[in-house]
Amino acid sequence: MARIDLDHIRHAYGAKPKSEADYALKEVHHEWNDGGAYALLGPSGCGKTTLLNIISGLINPSEGRILFDGTDVTHLTTQQRNIAQVFQFPVIYDTMTVYDNLAFPLRNRRVPEAEVDRRVKEIIEMTGLGGWAKKTARGLTADQKQKISLGRGLVRSDVSAILFDEPLTVIDPEMKWVLRSQIKRLHKQFGFTMVYVTHDQTEALTFADKVVVMYDGQIVQIGTPAELFERPRHTFVGYFIGSPGMNVLPAEIDGARAAIGDQSIGLNFQPKIEAGAKTELGIRPEFISLGREGMPVAITKVEDIGRHKIVRARFADRLISIVVDEDGEIPAEPRVTFDPKAINIYADSWRVGEEA
Amino acid sequence: MEKTWNNKAWFMVLPVLVLVAFSAVIPLMTVVNYSVQDTFGNNEFFWAGTDWFLEVLESDRFWDALTRNLIFSAIILAIEIPLGIVIALNMPKKGIGVPICLVLMALPLLIPWNVVGTIWQVFGRVDIGLLGRAVASLGINYNYVQNPIDAWVTLIIMDVWHWTSLVVLLCYAGLVSIPDAYYQAAKIDGASRWSVFRYIQLPKMKRVLLIAFLLRFMDSFMIYTEPFVVTGGGPGNSTTFLSIDLVKMAIGQFDLGPAAALSIIYFLIILLLSWIFYTVMTTSDAQG
Numbered sequence: 001m002a003r004i005d006l007d008h009i010r011h012a013y014g015a016k017p018k019s020e021a022d023y024a025l026k027e028v029h030h031e032w033n034d035g036g037a038y039a040l041l042g043p044s045g046c047g048k049t050t051l052l053n054i055i056s057g058l059i060n061p062s063e064g065r066i067l068f069d070g071t072d073v074t075h076l077t078t079q080q081r082n083i084a085q086v087f088q089f090p091v092i093y094d095t096m097t098v099y100d101n102l103a104f105p106l107r108n109r110r111v112p113e114a115e116v117d118r119r120v121k122e123i124i125e126m127t128g129l130g131g132w133a134k135k136t137a138r139g140l141t142a143d144q145k146q147k148i149s150l151g152r153g154l155v156r157s158d159v160s161a162i163l164f165d166e167p168l169t170v171i172d173p174e175m176k177w178v179l180r181s182q183i184k185r186l187h188k189q190f191g192f193t194m195v196y197v198t199h200d201q202t203e204a205l206t207f208a209d210k211v212v213v214m215y216d217g218q219i220v221q222i223g224t225p226a227e228l229f230e231r232p233r234h235t236f237v238g239y240f241i242g243s244p245g246m247n248v249l250p251a252e253i254d255g256a257r258a259a260i261g262d263q264s265i266g267l268n269f270q271p272k273i274e275a276g277a278k279t280e281l282g283i284r285p286e287f288i289s290l291g292r293e294g295m296p297v298a299i300t301k302v303e304d305i306g307r308h309k310i311v312r313a314r315f316a317d318r319l320i321s322i323v324v325d326e327d328g329e330i331p332a333e334p335r336v337t338f339d340p341k342a343i344n345i346y347a348d349s350w351r352v353g354e355e356a
Numbered sequence: 357m358e359k360t361w362n363n364k365a366w367f368m369v370l371p372v373l374v375l376v377a378f379s380a381v382i383p384l385m386t387v388v389n390y391s392v393q394d395t396f397g398n399n400e401f402f403w404a405g406t407d408w409f410l411e412v413l414e415s416d417r418f419w420d421a422l423t424r425n426l427i428f429s430a431i432i433l434a435i436e437i438p439l440g441i442v443i444a445l446n447m448p449k450k451g452i453g454v455p456i457c458l459v460l461m462a463l464p465l466l467i468p469w470n471v472v473g474t475i476w477q478v479f480g481r482v483d484i485g486l487l488g489r490a491v492a493s494l495g496i497n498y499n500y501v502q503n504p505i506d507a508w509v510t511l512i513i514m515d516v517w518h519w520t521s522l523v524v525l526l527c528y529a530g531l532v533s534i535p536d537a538y539y540q541a542a543k544i545d546g547a548s549r550w551s552v553f554r555y556i557q558l559p560k561m562k563r564v565l566l567i568a569f570l571l572r573f574m575d576s577f578m579i580y581t582e583p584f585v586v587t588g589g590g591p592g593n594s595t596t597f598l599s600i601d602l603v604k605m606a607i608g609q610f611d612l613g614p615a616a617a618l619s620i621i622y623f624l625i626i627l628l629l630s631w632i633f634y635t636v637m638t639t640s641d642a643q644g
């Protein structure tokens with residue numbers, strides 16, 4: 001188990017990157033705690049798999065260093081780093097039995113056979129593959145195969161970290177829940193450092209202590225699920241997390257007031273804006289209340305999705321979403337108020353704090 | 357579910373039936389016809405029963421040629437299959453090297469058999485051939501026209517040169533279908549180069565290897581043109597394979613009855629051996 005330090009890492013797939021745009025992964029400088037569960041969340045092509053492969057050692061970063069527990073491992077191979085990785089598609093050695101599959105990493109490391117047997121039996125027990133031990137791995141279902149992939153990581157008791165690269169993509173929905181909670185339980189039990197790549201926000205939010213949101217080759221925010229929800233650092237985080245995403249409206253900021261179209265909204269702080277920046281106001285649909293008081297809106301559509309309704313409305317010539325309780329009534333002349341505590345102000349897409 | 361009978365379907369397969377009849381069934385039945393009768397010309401036929409078959413099976417000539425065929429195929433397979441795997445494993449997986457290697461590999465396969473024979477016939481000659489002169493200048497007494505061993509070596513090298521690329525291309529197709537994640541996972545599991553081959557590459561190549569094995573067996577067992585052009589079956593009878601013997605019998609001696617019987621025996625041997633190989637290899641597949 002290890003703490004992972006990413007020291008000014010950058011990576012470009014081309015040989016000679018000229019501009020910032022040539023980097024698939026822009027500068028990353030972070031420290032990840034020993035035993036933490038991190039989820040790398042972002043859309044396809046945002047660099048999350050690149051970052052994962054840099055940690056596992058399958059890719060050497062163009063620039064920067066990577067440290068495990070303070071030791072520089074940048075130029076060590078995957079084997080030397082002692083990492084386990086579970087891939088998107090289950091990788092199994094299909095001519096071997098389930099037992100031999102699980103024993104494979106240990107036997108390659110010349111672990112005594114008695115120890116191999118003890119560890120493998122433990123993993124078989126844990127993953128519930130007992131009946132399959134002596135059978136070839138070929139006939140298994142996708143989720144059983146993925147369990148073996150995971151088991152091959154867990155069987156080595158001394159791994160520095162276990163990396164997951166969208167491991168539940170090919171798994172049936174109901175098995176996803178089972179596997180996810182199983183992985184989470186194993187994490188609690190063993191306390192390994194875990195890095196989990198996904199583009200599914202539910203998966204990331206239920207899974208990790210810290211979610212690392214990536215966008216266009218950079219980390220835009222690292223935070224707990226609550227932080228990502230309440231205080232998105234970047235408008236992308238606002239859009240990407242939550243369903244529906246955050247409403248982001250162009251706004252003129254003047255002192256502690258924001259003007260959207262002809263509407264003016266009072267803020268509970270005075271944002272610090274540099275001149276010339278593009279300013280926006282962000283508010284989550286959950287924090288807009290629909291009633292008879294406030295600013296006028298024109299409702300275009302109401303979607304009933306069970307526990308609550310999503311109201312799509314036109315506000316100051318912009319489309320916004322509002323979440324209303326299932327039994328919440330929608331007045332004939334609707335008006336909205338924004339919860340001042342839930343308002344975030346963005347300058348050039350980045351969240352701004354209070355004027356000092 | 358009730359099966360739907362639609363007799364119109366027969367019309368659909370009719371063209372294929374006609375084609376197959378003309379290309380396979382009718383010639384084959386003609387051969388069967390000859391193998392059980394005796395003829396002295398004038399379209400007069402006399403029933404001969406199994407006489408021709410017995411004659412062929414009791415002749416040393418047949419068993420000697422069959423032995424040569426089996427030895428030849430065994431040597432060819434023992435060289436070409438491992439060599440093909442080794443070359444395929446070392447071919448580049450991406451970049452400009454891929455098309456270059458593929459074209460180089462495909463070249464020998466594009467050359468007609470009799471041209472291949474002619475090339476090697478000239479290439480190996482001691483008086484004017486590049487290979488023949490080069491080997492002779494090394495002080496080795498090499499002459500495929502007079503020495504049976506030299507004739508065999510020449511034929512084997514020629515076949516390896518001609519057909520190994522087929523094995524290479526088939527294996528390569530199997531190899532490139534392996535996702536990168538397998539190699540990455542193997543690295544993480546600490547697998548050795550041999551383990552990667554044994555547990556990832558070989559299982560993925562198994563099916564194409566089976567095809568390569570069968571194709572190479574059948575082709576080498578039926579080999580005719582190249583030895584006919586290079587050695588003409590000699591020196592003596594040392595490179596007279598079943599096919600060459602068959603042509604000698606049918607067209608050289610006009611012994612149509614025994615030749616037809618030999619054809620059928622030859623056909624059945626190939627069928628039987630291919631079936632045995634296939635069964636053995638697919639059952640080990642199911643177990644392994």
